[in-house]
Amino acid sequence: MIKLPEPVDQVVVNLLRLANTKIPEDIGWALEAAGMWENNPVAYTQIGAIMDNLKKAEHMGRPMCQDTGIPVFYVCGRFDSSIAAQIAKGVERATAEIPLRPNTVDPLTRENHGSNLGPGMPIIHYIPEEGDFTEITVLPKGAGSENMTRLGMLNPSDGVQGVEDFIVDAVLDAGGRPCPPTVIGVGIGGMSDTCAEMAKMALACPLDVENPDKTLREMEERIFVRLNKSGLGPMGLGGATTCLGVRIKKAACHTASLPVAVSIGCWATRRASARITDHGVEYAQGAVL
Amino acid sequence: MTNLVTPLTEETVRSLRLGDTVFVNGPIVTGRDEAHIRALGLRAEGKETPPQLDGCVLYHCGPIMRQTEDGWQVVAAGPTTSARMNRLEPEMIREFGIRAIIGKGGMSAEVAEAMRECGCVYLAATGGAAVSLAEGLGACTGVEWLDLGMAEALWSFRADRLGPLIVAMDAEGNSLYEQVRGSLVRDARSRPLPRTG
Numbered sequence: 505m506i507k508l509p510e511p512v513d514q515v516v517v518n519l520l521r522l523a524n525t526k527i528p529e530d531i532g533w534a535l536e537a538a539g540m541w542e543n544n545p546v547a548y549t550q551i552g553a554i555m556d557n558l559k560k561a562e563h564m565g566r567p568m569c570q571d572t573g574i575p576v577f578y579v580c581g582r583f584d585s586s587i588a589a590q591i592a593k594g595v596e597r598a599t600a601e602i603p604l605r606p607n608t609v610d611p612l613t614r615e616n617h618g619s620n621l622g623p624g625m626p627i628i629h630y631i632p633e634e635g636d637f638t639e640i641t642v643l644p645k646g647a648g649s650e651n652m653t654r655l656g657m658l659n660p661s662d663g664v665q666g667v668e669d670f671i672v673d674a675v676l677d678a679g680g681r682p683c684p685p686t687v688i689g690v691g692i693g694g695m696s697d698t699c700a701e702m703a704k705m706a707l708a709c710p711l712d713v714e715n716p717d718k719t720l721r722e723m724e725e726r727i728f729v730r731l732n733k734s735g736l737g738p739m740g741l742g743g744a745t746t747c748l749g750v751r752i753k754k755a756a757c758h759t760a761s762l763p764v765a766v767s768i769g770c771w772a773t774r775r776a777s778a779r780i781t782d783h784g785v786e787y788a789q790g791a792v793l
Numbered sequence: 794m795t796n797l798v799t800p801l802t803e804e805t806v807r808s809l810r811l812g813d814t815v816f817v818n819g820p821i822v823t824g825r826d827e828a829h830i831r832a833l834g835l836r837a838e839g840k841e842t843p844p845q846l847d848g849c850v851l852y853h854c855g856p857i858m859r860q861t862e863d864g865w866q867v868v869a870a871g872p873t874t875s876a877r878m879n880r881l882e883p884e885m886i887r888e889f890g891i892r893a894i895i896g897k898g899g900m901s902a903e904v905a906e907a908m909r910e911c912g913c914v915y916l917a918a919t920g921g922a923a924v925s926l927a928e929g930l931g932a933c934t935g936v937e938w939l940d941l942g943m944a945e946a947l948w949s950f951r952a953d954r955l956g957p958l959i960v961a962m963d964a965e966g967n968s969l970y971e972q973v974r975g976s977l978v979r980d981a982r983s984r985p986l987p988r989t990g
Contacts, residue, residue, distance in 0.1 A: 546812060546969075549957050553919035560924040561869075569921040570857050570869035603868065605857045606943055614827065616942035648874045648897070648920065676977055680970060681874045681898040683920035734978050739920055740898060741959060742973040772921045 508638065510785050512587060515778045516594025518787065519642050520575060521602050523776035524567040527558050528789040530710040531687070531748060531773055538685055538738070538745035547743025554738075554771055569772045571646035572604040575620075576704065577628040578793055580639040588628055591640070595619075595626045607647070629701070631793075641777040641791045643708055649682035649770040655700055658762040667692060667764050668723060672730050674766040675747065680740020683770035687711070688727065688750040691765040692720075693757035702753040703767035708775055708791040711749035724750040738771075748773075799850050799952070801892040803912035807964045811972075815916060816956035817895070820949065821930070822846065823854040825873055827945035829881040831938060836888050843937045845949050846889045852918075853878060853896035855944025856927065858936075865933040867950070869923035872897040875915070883907035895958060899970035905962055915962035917969075918955075929955030 508515075527535075535558075539551040561568035577591055598604055599620045606618040608625050620626070654674040658666050671690055691702030715721040727750045737743025748771065757763060779786045797805065799819035809815070822845050824832070835842050856870035875896030878885075882900060885891060886907040893913060894900070897920040908914065918926060931953035939946045961969040 546959055549814060549959065550919050553922045553925060553957060557919070557922035557925040560928075564924060566924050566927075567857060567869045568923060570855065570871050570923040570927075571873070571921075572857070572869075603857060603859060605855065605869075609942065614942075614945075616945075618942070646921075651874065672979060676979060679898060679974065680917075680920075681876055683897065730980070735976055736973060739917060740973060741917060741961060741969055770921060 508780050509782065510780065512590035512640070513594035513597055515640060515780065515785055516591050516642070517598045517601060519640060519776045519778050520595070520598040520604065520644065522787055522789065523642055523644050523774045524572050524602065524604065525565050526562050526789070527568065527772065528710065528775055530712045531771070532558065534711055534748040535685070535771060538748070541744050542738070544737065544743040546741045547737045547745065550738035550741065551745070567602065567604065569646060570605055571648060572607065573644040573646040574607060575626055576643045576645055577626055578631060578641040578705070578708070579628060580631045580641070581633045581635055581637045583630070583638050591626055591628060592621055596621055636781060638780040639777055640780070641708060641775065641793060643704070644774045645704070646770055646772070649686065649768045652678035652682040652768045653700070654766045655696060656764045657696065658764055660760065660762045662762060664723065667762070668727055670764050671727055671766050675731055675768065676734055676736060678768060679736065682768040683772070684736060684740060685738055685745040685748045685771050687748050687769035687773040688731070689767040689769060690750065690752040692752060692754040692763070694755040694763060695757070696763055698755060699763035700765040700767070702755060703765035705793050706751040706753045707767060707769040707773055708793045709751045710790050710792065713792060715752065717754070720752040720754060724752055796954070800848050801850065803892070806892050806912050806914050809914050809960045809963060811960055811963050811967050811969050813960040814957050815960060816929070816954045817850060817893070817916070817952050817958065818954060819952060820845065820934070821850045821852055821952045821955065823852045823856060823948040825853060825855050825945055826877055827941040828938060828947045829878055829885055831941070833881060833884055833888065843947060848890045848892055850893040850895065851885070851891050853894065856930070856948060858933070858943055858948070865936060867927045867930050867933055870927040870930050871921050871923035872918040872926070874898045875900050879904055886911050886913050899961055899968060905966050905968055908962060908964055909966040912964050914960055914964050916958035917961035918958055926955065929953060
């Protein structure tokens with residue numbers, strides 16, 4: 505077993521506390537800017553309530569949203585097979601200690617064991633990398649936004665315009681349900697499963713990190729402008745800020761396919777990472793993946 | 794800005810206008826999918842239901858609660874997506890005479906019709922503003938159906954300036970969400986963003 509300077513379950517508790525009580529800087533700035541653009545009084549009230557809540561959550565060390573979601577983990581660097589059980593232990597402890605809302609139930613009986621564990625939980629993605637570090641990133645994802653996820657297996661002839669229309673429609677059809685202003689994570693290509701995975705992982709990319717792919721960057725900008733001109737506004741009550749940012753990832757796909765997945769992040773798009781080395785643990789909220 | 798005190802009268806509810814900002818004070822209950830199913834199930838079987846449901850202000854919320862020496866304390870309590878309850882709400886409104894629903898995202902035309910018929914409004918809370926709204930919920934005065942899980946139980950509170958809430962569906966069948974949806978621009982001409990920083 506690889507020896508780490510701090511038990512992984514404790515790192516996971518710290519990560520979930522950080523992610524749930526403090527908004528990442530880039531999202532905080534985007535919300536603050538939204539408050540300056542809005543002159544619709546209802547929209548302004550919504551942004552004001554969000555900013556007020558963020559200050560209180562951080563100050564009181566309480567989850568900013570009662571839907572502390574399902575935590576999605578990404579483990580990078582060096583790790584061994586024992587890490588899954590340690591992360592699970594951390595989730596159970598965090599649920600009792602922070603506390604988090606016990607959200608995990610049986611899909612059919614709806615039985616809740618109160619621990620946020622269960623078959624298939626917690627969700628962990630593994631990304632092995634060379635290097636003397638282990639990096640654990642968590643994205644707590646609430647159901648209001650998750651329930652608005654859309655996957656489309658488009659026709660290749662639909663092209664860039666078809667992809668952009670699909671994304672805009674997914675966000676506008678969702679209306680106020682995913683708690684706009686939202687962050688839009690998009691996956692293009694791959695197959696149905698990897699496409700949806702990319703869309704969710706795209707939400708880990710901060711709004712102030714430029715997409716290295718020029719085509720994707722231009723698509724992000726066009727979709728951002730279209731969404732914010734739509735008039736949907738904060739909470740779907742009308743206004744100038746529907747979306748805080750668009751993040752797109754792509755992968756190769758079958759010549760007969762054009763998969764597109766849209767994963768919507770609510771205004772409380774939360775994330776935190778811990779980089780564990782022989783020297784100790786560093787916590788940050790600027791995940792990229 | 795209006796301070797509403799529960800229990801609400803039909804007259805008060807019918808006087809509220811779309812876009813009004815209100816705060817709610819007094820007894821209030823939370824209920825989501827499972828609480829709706831159980832309440833309607835018991836009613837259908839002619840069994841007793843918790844009296845706090847009658848004529849209540851129903852908050853679509855699954856709070857984070859903490860048990861302390863002084864009883865239950867609310868930690869975080871923002872609204873949940875109301876549309877999940879679209880299928881159940883018209884009957885809830887008609888059966889229990891609900892005067893106001895607090896939630897997020899709005900509800901269907903069928904719910905709007907039941908609201909118009911019975912005198913009920915929909916008040917939009919800011920989604921995710923869970924710490925501020927928990928403060929507004931004030932003291933927890935009881936819980937029913939805790940076997941449904943923390944999020945799905947029927948919690949009772951004595952609200953103290955719960956808000957700000959926006960009247961988003963009035964008692965005349967009007968919906969701010971429908972107005973916004975009706976005027977959405979889907980194909981705004983795209984142009985690159987000005988670069989900053």
